[in-house]
Amino acid sequence: MRARTVLPVVVAALLALAGCGAESGSDEGAAGVLPAGSASPARPPASADASSDGAAEVAVAQALRFTATTVDGKPFQADVLAGKPTVLWFWAPWCPKCKAQAAETAKVAADYAGEANVVGVAGLGRNEAMKNFVADTGTGGFPQLSDEKGELWKRFEVTEQSRYVILDKNGKTVYEGVLPGGDGLAEKVDGLTG
Template sequence: MRAAILPAAARPAAVLAVLLALSGCGGAEPAPAGAPEAPASAGAGTEAGTEVGTDVANPDAPELLRFTAATTAGERFDASELAGRDAVLWFWAPWCTQCQFEAEHFAAAQAAHADDVAFAGVAGLAPVADMEGFVEQGGVGAFPHLVDADGSLWQRFGVTAQPAHAFIDDSGEVEIVRGLLGAKQLEEKIAELVAK
């Protein structure tokens, strides 16, 4: 049997999809069949892909935040608007049991810190309908969740497995925390973030 050779341009995305599928939830739970083949659209005809570049509200934002993406609600999210604010990005997949466990903590943290910290989820490795179901069942609909169907946002932040978290302070400094966060750990990280 002959192995298929991918074009050079397709290799990074393919490698990321394999890594994410193999390492999801710390390797405790395999990705469901077909998960990396997430659909390319979200909501009512909204493109799910990430757009990187200058078509953002704040072109002076740090490079890492100069992108837009569709949300699970079919709206456009402009990450450049996070510049100058404390923010938390939560990288999750709907079939990940650790992510399901964290949902309650993120809902509570967002409610407690809505005035001083911006929250956004970054969903990957599943169809958009599954992402929408996770948001509803997890009670995390009070903040936006970005559809990362092609894995470009996870890759942008160096995330290869879920759950993972990006704590971004108002100066643009980013700390990536990988793995499960309990309620106490999440509160401690948010306190550190706000104190900077």
């Protein structure tokens, strides 16, 4: 019940803070960097222009123009998700509903590897608790982002834990809501990949 009373206060504070900064639409100041072996975080997002080797790059939707850090402290840039359906799983480390979704979410991530992306977005807790949740639930097989400040939660307008935001291959939100125990997640992803 603590989340129901604390969450509105946290969301209101985040919205108030968002109004204090410039509305540039950039992600400057986000805690993001890139996976090992990638270009610098300052690189422009991929576009439909041809790359230097002649292959066309996938256009990056606005929804995937952010950087973050994983719960293990590794850099992450969301533009690597472009061109495939993406499941964003918003969870909190103390949430029993999130723990109940973990096994199905990990199964979908494994079953659809290469066809769709699954990314956990942990919030409403401290990073150490997030790391413990990932270890305890066996969800380390796909990226788990640490969003202690709630920046991604605010970006995707998530106001409670245990939510899925599913984007199609073009970055358009096609589903946002709760799937108890992760039931129905595989069918939603299958519909986007098949």
